[in-house]
Amino acid sequence: MNTVNIKIDGVALTVPEGTTVLEAARMANVNIPTLCFLKDINQIGACRMCVVEIKGARALQAACVYPVSEGLEVITNSQKVRDARKVTLELILSNHDRQCLTCVRSENCELQKLSKLLNVNDIRFKALTDKETQPVDDSSVSIVRNNNKCVLCRRCVSVCQKVQTVSVIETINRGFRTRIGCAFDKPLGETSCVNCGQCIAVCPVGALSENTHIPQVWNAIADPDKYVVFQTAPAVRASIGEAFGLAIGERCTGKMVSAIRRLGVDKVFDTDTGADLTIMEEGTELLNRIKNGGKLPLITSCSPGWIKFCEHNYPDFLDNLSSCKSPHEMFGAVLKTYYAQKMGIDPAKMYVVSVMPCTAKKFEAQREEMKNSSGFVDVDAVLTTRELARMIEEAGIDFNALPDTDFDDPMGNATGAGVIFGATGGVMEAALRTVADVLTGESAPMEKIDYHAVRGIEGIKEAEVEVAGIKVRLAVASGLGNARKLLDSIRAGEANYDFIEIMACPGGCVNGGGQIIQPSSVRSWTDLRTERAKILYDEDKALPLRKSHDNPAIKELYSEFYKEPGSEKAHHDLHTHYKARPKF
Amino acid sequence: MSVECGCAADEKLEKLSAVIEAEKDNPGSLIRILHEAQELYGYLPVEVQQFVSEKTGIPLAEIYGVVTFYAQFSLKPKGQYKINVCLGTACYVKGADGILERLKKELNMDVGDCTADGKFSLDACRCVGACGLAPVIMINDDCYGRLVPDEVPGVLAKY
Structure with missing residues (x-):
């Protein structure tokens, strides 16, 4: 296996070629925060929680998709990086249904944990009022989707399409109106969803849960x-x-x-x-x-x-x-x-x-x-x-x-x-x-x-x-x-x-x-x-x-x-x- | 399957099949196929998207995702005369919103819809490249510039 020599926060290490900065950082005992990342299932660099400074790069880069190369120098903990992550998280939280007390994923929520990890104690941005509350889809006897809690990480879409090839959910629309749903906005219970629940298992938040008995x-x-x-x-x-x-x-x-x-x-x-x-x-x-x-x-x-x-x-x-x-x-x-x-x-x-x-x-x-x-x-x-x-x-x-x-x-x-x-x-x-x-x-x-x-x-x-x-x-x-x-x-x-x-x-x-x-x-x-x-x-x-x-x-x-x-x-x-x- | 889209349904379906056959193994072919489908049918109803899914093996949800992502794809039928109101910066500051409101009132419908008789459909678009004529509307390939709301009924009467 070919290896390359890199530096993460000043620490020199040798890692296999093809390793991502996120993986390499783990080897240097640095935990870079992630939200949309799920190894082998969803590596799309979408949520920008894992941004780091790369020496010579024009802008901050997503560690989860950035491959190491010889001589790479990475800074994971600078004022610039911390500020960028924090603002991104605040923006995600600004239109999130933050009723954590009654959420099925309370205390087992990756978003909740991130807020604590990144020391977010105020959300400066107010949600736009024209984003209506989305109806909860409880048409399936197995799976409930509450898009008001969705962070659009797309892990559910990836597991449904790539791993299970059931492919009944996808991102619909674009920009601020983006949501996850089924073709022609059919309720999940009326589609060819097989109820395997892998989408629930990969959801970082409370957007997906079982229909409880x-x-x-x-x-x-x-x-x-x-x-x-x-x-x-x-x-x-x-x-x-x-x-x-x-x-x-x-x-x-x-x-x-x-x-x-x-x-x-x-x-x-x-x-x-x-x-x-x-x-x-x-x-x-x-x-x-x-x-x-x-x-x-x-x-x-x-x-x-x-x-x-x-x-x-x-x-x-x-x-x-x-x-x-x-x-x-x-x-x-x-x-x-x-x-x-x-x-x-x-x-x-x-x-x-x-x-x-x-x-x-x-x-x-x-x-x-x-x-x-x-x-x-x-x-x-x-x-x-x-x-x-x-x-x-x-x-x-x-x-x-x-x-x-x-x-x-x-x-x-x-x-x-x-x-x-x-x-x-x-x-x-x-x-x-x-x-x-x-x-x-x-x-x-x-x-x-x-x-x-x-x-x-x-x-x-x-x-x-x-x-x-x-x-x-x-x-x-x-x-x-x-x-x-x-x-x-x-x-x-x-x-x-x-x-x-x-x-x-x-x-x-x-x-x-x-x-x-x-x-x-x-x-x-x-x-x-x-x-x-x-x-x-x-x-x-x-x-x-x-x-x-x-x-x-x-x-x-x-x-x-x-x-x-x-x-x-x-x-x-x-x-x-x-x-x-x-x-x- | 059957696609209820007028008398030449089978002919359209054949054309669409030929396009899919020619395109389906090329990377990124879905958007080209959907463009052709929209040319043929005027819009992309559920039956057409299901047909594309069947023929290409691309999941219906993914196709729907692409169709709703791009503004140029439509889920609703278009009229015989497609009205496009430019809401680009120049037209907007010259009062395009007033033109749009008047069109909605005259045709009694919302943006994205089509009249019951299938004659007119109404859409808003960004810059058509005729800023000097702002505010501008297009009806099919005809361009009407420097409009004021009171001229709208007269323009519609030409069709």
């Missing part, structure tokens, strides 16, 4: 007639600790379960049990399709963002999708049928809350197809990881001081296979563990069940594995831009697979749109996907049971209720169907 969940908990059951997705435990100051990558499953119990709910179950059930059904579906010449490749259906993306953009692949409901929906169906029956609970009074790393699950839960198992909706409310953290705070629970407790029996005991569902490649690996055993009729030893070829954060992974003498061609994609590449190559006849796992969010659910939001200053320099996934793989390793079909609760469920995977009853309760949706 907190009030109805509190109401259900307070209602003595309601039997409230919480289930938590695997990825939630990989991020919730971050809301309470725990390190990224610190496992806190036991504390999370204790905290939910203290909210006053009746039962806390693990969606991983639903994941184990999904593997039984999906694994059976895969075996049937391979044996009986069914439609291949089979594509996983756990990710509702991916499902809606497929319905809008790849309707020709709808028959390839597994008919399995996603794990939390399956689990909701089981709770309101089998479990309710077994425990003598009226399913009409059961209130199932799914805690998910995902905003698309909110959309999924209200799909018409998710109401046919018990006659009631499978899942009544969906909370994101963030919403759960807010409820825990509101309840005055000292999360970090909580003892570890276990999920409730019998539906709380999941296997390691269910746990790794939260990371890209995890569903594939879980399925392979079960399919291999079913095909061979033997139980593979523990040292042979780690499928490393499908692990890791690469956007597209390919592998060919031999399972009981059958060669199975696999592909794993995470992030919808990668899914698009993969599907286009299949459409063009350039690639061919038997089994594909697709997750809408880059890195899988651990990096979902409902997870705890990390500011650019953290996520630009830390790989959240890897750190959070490590929690899941560690938990998998630590569990005594690591194959879905070994889960005793699942065995009991089949022997007492569904008879066998893929049975007619299982199909009625646990499977679903999809429909083509318009592209525009």
